[in-house]
Amino acid sequence: MSPTILLFILLVLSTCGYYIGRRRAFTVGGGTTGIKNLHSRPIYYGSLTALWCGIPALLLFGFWLAFESAIISHLVVADLPEAIRNLPAAELNLKVNKIRNLVSGNIIAGAIEPQIQAAADHYRSLKATSNAALAVVTISTAIMGVVILRAKITPILRARNGVEQIIKYILIGCSTIAIFTTIGIVLSVLFESIRFFQKVPLTEFLLGLKWSPQTAIRSDQVGSSGAFGAIPVFSGTLLISAIAMCVAVPIGLMSAIYLSEYAHKKFRAVAKPLIEILAGIPTVVYGFFAALTVAPFIRETGGILGLSVSSESALAAGLVMGIMIIPFVSSLSDDFINAVPQALRDGAYSLGATRSETIKQVILPAALPGIVGGVLLAVSRAIGETMIVVMAAGLAANLTLNPLQAVTTVTVQIVTLLVGDQEFDSPKTLAAFALGLLLFLVTLILNVIALHVVRKYREQYE
Amino acid sequence: MNNSQAPRSNIRKKTERTLDIVNRGLSKRYRAERRFRLYGLLAIVVSIVFLALLFISIIGNGYSAFQQTFIQLNVFFDPEILAKQSLATANYQGLVKKSLRDMFPEVNGRQGKRMLYGIVSSGASFQLRDMVLTDPEAIGQTLKVWVPADDDVDMLIKGHFDRQVGEGERRLADRQLAWIDQLSAEGKIKKKFNTAFFTGGDSREPELAGIWGAVAGSFFTLVITLLLSFPIGVAAAVYLEEFAPKNRWTDLIEVNINNLAAVPSIVFGLLGLAVFLNFFGLPRSAPVVGGLVLTLMTLPVIIIASRSALTAVPPSIREAALGVGASKMQMVAHHVLPLALPGMLTGTIIGMARALGETAPLLMIGMVAFIVDIPAGFTDPSTALPVQIYLWADSPERAFVERTSAAIIVLLVFLITMNAAAVILRKRFERRW
Numbered sequence: 001m002s003p004t005i006l007l008f009i010l011l012v013l014s015t016c017g018y019y020i021g022r023r024r025a026f027t028v029g030g031g032t033t034g035i036k037n038l039h040s041r042p043i044y045y046g047s048l049t050a051l052w053c054g055i056p057a058l059l060l061f062g063f064w065l066a067f068e069s070a071i072i073s074h075l076v077v078a079d080l081p082e083a084i085r086n087l088p089a090a091e092l093n094l095k096v097n098k099i100r101n102l103v104s105g106n107i108i109a110g111a112i113e114p115q116i117q118a119a120a121d122h123y124r125s126l127k128a129t130s131n132a133a134l135a136v137v138t139i140s141t142a143i144m145g146v147v148i149l150r151a152k153i154t155p156i157l158r159a160r161n162g163v164e165q166i167i168k169y170i171l172i173g174c175s176t177i178a179i180f181t182t183i184g185i186v187l188s189v190l191f192e193s194i195r196f197f198q199k200v201p202l203t204e205f206l207l208g209l210k211w212s213p214q215t216a217i218r219s220d221q222v223g224s225s226g227a228f229g230a231i232p233v234f235s236g237t238l239l240i241s242a243i244a245m246c247v248a249v250p251i252g253l254m255s256a257i258y259l260s261e262y263a264h265k266k267f268r269a270v271a272k273p274l275i276e277i278l279a280g281i282p283t284v285v286y287g288f289f290a291a292l293t294v295a296p297f298i299r300e301t302g303g304i305l306g307l308s309v310s311s312e313s314a315l316a317a318g319l320v321m322g323i324m325i326i327p328f329v330s331s332l333s334d335d336f337i338n339a340v341p342q343a344l345r346d347g348a349y350s351l352g353a354t355r356s357e358t359i360k361q362v363i364l365p366a367a368l369p370g371i372v373g374g375v376l377l378a379v380s381r382a383i384g385e386t387m388i389v390v391m392a393a394g395l396a397a398n399l400t401l402n403p404l405q406a407v408t409t410v411t412v413q414i415v416t417l418l419v420g421d422q423e424f425d426s427p428k429t430l431a432a433f434a435l436g437l438l439l440f441l442v443t444l445i446l447n448v449i450a451l452h453v454v455r456k457y458r459e460q461y462e
Numbered sequence: 463m464n465n466s467q468a469p470r471s472n473i474r475k476k477t478e479r480t481l482d483i484v485n486r487g488l489s490k491r492y493r494a495e496r497r498f499r500l501y502g503l504l505a506i507v508v509s510i511v512f513l514a515l516l517f518i519s520i521i522g523n524g525y526s527a528f529q530q531t532f533i534q535l536n537v538f539f540d541p542e543i544l545a546k547q548s549l550a551t552a553n554y555q556g557l558v559k560k561s562l563r564d565m566f567p568e569v570n571g572r573q574g575k576r577m578l579y580g581i582v583s584s585g586a587s588f589q590l591r592d593m594v595l596t597d598p599e600a601i602g603q604t605l606k607v608w609v610p611a612d613d614d615v616d617m618l619i620k621g622h623f624d625r626q627v628g629e630g631e632r633r634l635a636d637r638q639l640a641w642i643d644q645l646s647a648e649g650k651i652k653k654k655f656n657t658a659f660f661t662g663g664d665s666r667e668p669e670l671a672g673i674w675g676a677v678a679g680s681f682f683t684l685v686i687t688l689l690l691s692f693p694i695g696v697a698a699a700v701y702l703e704e705f706a707p708k709n710r711w712t713d714l715i716e717v718n719i720n721n722l723a724a725v726p727s728i729v730f731g732l733l734g735l736a737v738f739l740n741f742f743g744l745p746r747s748a749p750v751v752g753g754l755v756l757t758l759m760t761l762p763v764i765i766i767a768s769r770s771a772l773t774a775v776p777p778s779i780r781e782a783a784l785g786v787g788a789s790k791m792q793m794v795a796h797h798v799l800p801l802a803l804p805g806m807l808t809g810t811i812i813g814m815a816r817a818l819g820e821t822a823p824l825l826m827i828g829m830v831a832f833i834v835d836i837p838a839g840f841t842d843p844s845t846a847l848p849v850q851i852y853l854w855a856d857s858p859e860r861a862f863v864e865r866t867s868a869a870i871i872v873l874l875v876f877l878i879t880m881n882a883a884a885v886i887l888r889k890r891f892e893r894r895w
Contacts, residue, residue: 066742069742069743070742070743073743160789163791164789164790164791167791168701168705168791170697171697171698171700171701171705172701174693174694174695174697174698174701175697175698175701175702175706175715176715177694177698177758177761178698178715178718178719178722178761178762178765179714179715179718181718181722181733181758181761182718182721182722184733184737185725185729185730185732185733187736188732188733188735188736188737189729189732189733189736191736192736250505251505251508251509252505253505254501254502254504254505254506255502255505255506255509257502258499258502258503258505258506259502259506261502262499262502262503271506271510274509274510274513275506275509275510275513277513278509278512278513280815280819280877280881281516281819281874281877282818282819282820282821282848282873282877283819283821283822284819284821284848284849284851284852284855284870285516285520285819285851285870285873285874286516287852287855288520288851288855288866288867288870289516289519289520291855292519292523292855292863293515293519323509323512323516326509326512327509330509352484354491354492354494354495355495355498355499356494356495356497356498356499357491357494357495359498360498377724380724380726381724381726383726384725384726384727384728384729385726386726386727386728386821386822387821387822387848387852390822390852391852391855411726411728411822414728414732414826415728415822415825415826418732418735418825418826419825419826419830432732433732433736436728436729436732439726439728439729440725440726440729443724443725443726443729444721444725447720447721447724447725448717448721450724451717451720451721451724
């Protein structure tokens, strides 16, 4: 029985449970006139029955599905011949994948060994057993829930409180997902990073000047030594982010000042949404724009001026990234400028200051903490931005500060190392997780500081 | 400002009053004022110019992809050729080649023939097959059929092809150019609406490549995202805003949500790769995994929007409900939630629009494969629309530049529609209390 059908059956059972519970409530209350004897309205008795029917079965179903494939693989591996079981982990993994592919009927390269075929049949039969068992167990759990609750329904059963309690637990469960996500992120990058740092020392990763993650497949191969010094990658990231900030901060800040202090209401109503369109454009579109239009333009302009510009120059990627961040800086600054109390402005005007003097000497200093927080958030976005740099920046890890040369970034390296087929314990693949850990930590620190500053600032004028 | 000079004014000549000092500096200050104002205006103009450039570049490159060049062939559906094998696998390529040879009988030699066959897309034979399969009557007849031209011919007709370049460096030889000129003089080359672009899956041949597979993949991914993130997001927001006590635990949740909203999207991709693919063993390239990853990514957005929608509901409503004896849960479900729903929906649509445009996390979970088939379910391998754009942007053929831009136009149309829906929803249901 497929999981979808099973889910549907559970839904039907829960609906039945609802009606059974409600009917039972009427019966124990003593018919339609006896409703006043019940503690709660009959729908609560129904809902309670439905919840008792659905939730335990659903939990069981979820756990079963989550661990089914791991357990079955374990069982199949345990039954494989000695020779295969004693293979190194990577090769064993390959075999297991082959078995899985065979089971799902995918096309498989190469000949199929008889042991593998037998294992696949074994897998298939285990899977069938597991599916049947799952169906039986969940459906009987669901029915049991209904039966138990039906027996418990009496006029004094506090059905409403029960339902509300269950819903409250569901709400709590939903709100903790954020915590689990963070834990999941930390664990998933941490474990692989630890494995990486067992192969490559932390100091080499953080202080090394050469990045070339191509590891040798054969021991005598030339030029694929695998160097994991991440300094060029960091410097490239910082260079591109710095260029982006040089574009985004002045333009974003000035447009926010103009919109909030000078612009006519009608002008603001047109210009502000237009600028915000920039924020809604997907980054892949910016990446395409950078690679197709901006980079060739910069290269040709450089050529006219007699400069040699790489076709994947940091300038092109940084410039376009800056454009992407303009609305972010602008709308945050706008908020903070508007949050400065009118009294401060009036005070400055009454002393005879012009508007620009008021802005420069009163409003901006007052709004500065907020703006700094906003800029920090923007920096964290620039560092973590992926598609623009993947499409417009280079792969070669040059250690340079020249914006006309190609540099690479942390995100580009993560994408290139992880897209496509990977072997799961080569330092090359693991390096991506180490970079991911670093990216997560850096952006996390920036975000924490920025959010703290912003919150402090907001409280100041509230 | 000249305030600092005021105390010194008494040592100046008595005839010079403060007002004069102020007046003297005034023109300079007004100039600074105008300059500052100009900078502000300039900043806005610059960002709008960038926006305009972006749109002009995309639309300028992409609009021509909505048309495709077709060549008219006189195809004789030769029963002899078709009878050799079953109708589904017969040699339709042979029919195409024969009709091309009939049109240009003077061409001979292997190289010349190969050049001649090269002006028609390899998709032509599939088109003929579909014609025969839907209408077996065609066998034995000679029909005029419009078949798609090769992408290089398409580029030539659309004017993206420089004839001045030396023959060795361009993708069409002089003889091919002559044939095409002859065909267009005879009216046998025509640009028609490019339906294949909207109905086809991915292909290595630009003239056959379409976005439907990617759109379907995006659709399945977004369905999962919506089904998971909206209920969970609303539930989390309701708990945090209406029920949660103010303690360490809820503080932790809040800090987490705010941080997750600013975590780079690629990190969510790493999470998906490590947890969903490697730990739970879910299939690679499947929309269901993409949906899960995007759910985690959009949840903070939806939670934050839903919370602000809930805070906008005035406390008097809550007090009134509690006052007539509703329980807290009834108050939320019957009164607060319906009033906050438009705001929550607006936030959800904006979150969905962001999820639709997101590429990086999908790259991590393998939704970048070259997939020709249209996905039909949540576990079929598929790509998504932005990933398709990324894949095409990497392809070297000139015709893919045009198709990439056209795919971007389609994506932007979706995004603009979604955002417009959000704006309309907000305008319509916005209530000032």
